[in-house]
Amino acid sequence: MKKNMLLLFLLASAALFAQGEMKFSAKIENRKNDSLVIRSQAGVVKVLKSDAKGNFKAESFAVKPDFYQVTDGTGVAILYLREGIDLKMTMNANDMIGTVAFTGAGEKENDLLAAFNRNNKELGDKMAVVTDPTERNKLIDGLLAGMQKKLEDPALDPGFKSIIGQQVAQQRQQVAQMIGQAGKADKFKGQPSPLFNYENFKGGTTKLESLKGKYVYVDIWATWCGPCRQQIPYLQQLEKDYHGKNIEFVSISIDEKKNYDKWRKMVEEKQLGGIQLIADNAWKSAFVQAFGINSIPRFLLIDPKGNVLNADAPRPSEPGLRVELDKLLK
Structure with a gap:
């Protein structure tokens, strides 16, 4: 787990659930083009077109509960979409990670993903100057522990909590193993190296x-x-x-x-x-x-x-x- 740490669970499949209709709209400042593309792992799900002011009007389309990418051609955000939500996204295309926000049904899950992405970026900046393996892994575990704590919110969608919760737990277990490995590596520091x-x-x-x-x-x-x-x-x-x-x-x-x-x-x-x-x-x-x-x-x-x-x-x-x-x- 390194600098570009947007963890893989953000694109993990939510399993095979039936599709259902939802609504999505967006307002993008400094947009790079007039199209907004929503993709699943299988391919393009929906392409929205903007008006002259960067408004992408609400449109209905079918989704299954899962994680999706949304892109204006330059930046990428991660969405959690499911049947019945009516989600509005706002952002400045010059700083997608820092400005993306959501309102409407589904906002809690998607704001949580956006916050995690921002924290992940900050973590990458910190890790760029930290070379000690144990300290690096502790920083990663801190990010995951924060995510795990926020998942305790009872208002979050159960499917979202289940998928993310399981994978955060798996990631933390891997980090714990890496911390253990780093601890073993520490014993060599300052000692004559084995030869070859x-x-x-x-x-x-x-x-x-x-x-x-x-x-x-x-x-x-x-x-x-x-x-x-x-x-x-x-x-x-x-x-x-x-x-x-x-x-x-x-x-x-x-x-x-x-x-x-x-x-x-x-x-x-x-x-x-x-x-x-x-x-x-x-x-x-x-x-x-x-x-x-x-x-x-x-x-x-x-x-x-x-x-x-x-x-x-x-x-x-x-x-x-x-x-x-x-x-x-x-």
């Missing part, structure tokens, strides 16, 4: 000891790992931006031996930079097990003396990493 001596894509092997005198940012990844691949462009940009600085970027693949050729092909085709290594025994490799790594991607930061600075470092996509590196490399 793994095959280098360019030939031979590379030892961690050979990198002493420099900071080392280690990426534990695998070719089959989607979240790992998502970090590649950010890591490549990071390598370019810090080229010539006192830091080495080391990527250690934990692919199984059967995927060895796949690893070499990906490194070559994607022109992966830094020091590209492959561990000797996948998940069971000594370096991986020494850090207790059981999920990837995982990033480590080691100081020039070979001591661990952060055993659960921020990802390349997180602004907090650059904050941390800039302090170290100034």
